[in-house]
Structure formats: structure tokens, C-alpha cells
Amino acid sequence: MMRALAGLLAGLVFGLGLVISGMSNPAKVLNFLDITGTWDPSLIFVMGGALVVTFIGFRLVLGMSGPVLDTQFHLPTRSDLDMPLVAGAALFGIGWGIGGYCPGPAVTSATLGGWPTLAFLGGMIAGMIAVRILQPRSLSPATIVR
Amino acid sequence: MSALAGGALIGAAAVMLLALNGRIAGISGIVKGLLPPEGATDAAWRICFVVGMVVAPWLVGSVTGEIAVPAVPGNGLWMAVAGVVVGVGTALGGGCTSGHGVCGMARLSGRSIVATLTFMATGVITVFVVRHLLGWGS
DSSP states (O other), X not given: OXXXXXXXXXXXXXXXXXXXXXTTOHHHHHXXXXXXXXXXXXXXXXXXXXXXXXXXXXXXXXXXXXXXXXSSOEXXXXXXXXXXXXXXXXXXXXXXXXXSOOHHHHHHTTTTSHHHHHHHHHHHHHHHHHHHHHSXXXXXXXXXXX | OHHHHHHHHHHHHHHHHHHHHOOOOOHHHHHHTTSSOSOHHHHHHHHHHHHHHHHHHHHHHXXXXXXXXXXXXXXXXXXXXXXXXXXXXXXXXXXXXXXXXIIIHHTTOXXXXXXXXXXXXXXXHHHIXXXXXXXXXX
């Protein structure tokens, strides 16, 4: 129950950040990616601002013996570079460049963006399920508790 | 200025989720974890996170008096294709802008740094091809 409440709060703050920064608008994101055209560099500061906070905040949090509402941290442990990582990231960038949405902004815009946004979300979920079905379990990025 | 403030809020949300639930705030991972969920407790925080994200623009709208409607570059078919590619890509690559770009980079994960550089590059190339070589869309 408390974990769900924490999730709700974190999701709300995350969504507020996406909306306030302008990241939830595909038109702005596409202009950010359009470095040879109508380039809008402001979204660099979104990632910059987020990274400053997480860089410091994660170090403080991971210094604790564990999270407040769970027994362990759930962190990715793999450090090897493999084909699914690079191919997947490359594909993700292509889809991002086509639609202007990455997963966060698409979720936040679910009730505002009309049918095209819902179509994006439907496609995204279908793509994720397809990978889950087709990819051998051993190849999926492992998360091991610490 | 609003970009920096919004970014800081995204970072704060990620720190909050790690401190309280011990979880990485990667949106593709949070959604993928619901397809299907591993159990009711695991599903609950993921669903609540998504609900919080969906409520956020309405909360901003209720304060500022105007709701920012996202401008998408294409019709439903165009966006569905983009969605499938993003879904397959993030599932294969184990993360997106938030999981790799914000959380993984902050942990100095080599995988996340490589992933972020890769999707930034292909994103820029794709927009170049679509807008300037093919001359499509906005």
C-alpha cells in the first residue's frame, strides 16, 4: 500500500517534470533532434537538470542500507555490451525520431494527445509484448537485487 | 529555465522512487513490468506510477488555467509504427530516455552510456532523414 502511494507520488512528480520542461510535446522533441534544421537545444537542460539531481541523489540513496519501503534495491547488474543493447537502443532512437515520443511523454500525454497518441501507446505495448514472447529469457536485461 | 526546472523534477522523482521503493524510474521498464506483472504488489506501484504521470498535465492545467496539448507529427498509423519501433527497441535495449539516459547515466553504467549515445544518434539521423531528405512532416 505504501509502495503504491510512493509510486503514485513519484509518477506525479515525474509527469510534472515532463510537462513543465516541454518534453511531453513531440513537436518540441523533434525540434531538439533536428540539429540541422529548426534546432531547439533547450531539452539538453532537461536531461542536464535531471542528471545533476540523480547523480547526487542516487549516491546519497545508495549509501543507505536499503530503500525505505522495500528490503533491497532493485538495480541492473549487467555491465557487458551486447548486440540487443545496441540494436535496441538504435531502434528506440529511430522510433523516437519518427514519432517524437519516448515512453514517458507518451504515457503522460495518454489522455491529451487523442488517437495518434493512443495509437503510439498501443504500438509500443505490442512491441514490448512481442519482444517478451520472442526473446529467450536469458537474453533479457537482468535485474538482480542488491 | 523551465527545461532545467522540469528536468530537476524528473531527477527528483527518480531519486524518490529509488529511496522509497528501491526501483529505477525507467518508464519503459515500469510499463514492460506490467506485461504481464509478476504479482499484485509489484503491479500496484507500477500502475500507480503510471496514474500519477497521466494526472500530472491535468494538475499543471488546473494551476495555470491552460492544458498543453501535445502536437504529434503524424496520423494514427504513423504514430503506431513509431510506437512499435519504440516498444521493440526499448524492450530489447532494456531502457529508454529515463532508464538509460537519466538513471543509468547517473550510475555511470557503461551499458546506459552506450545506449544513450546510440539512441541520441539514431534519433538525430532519423529526424534528418524524415524532415530533410524525404521532406515529410512537421
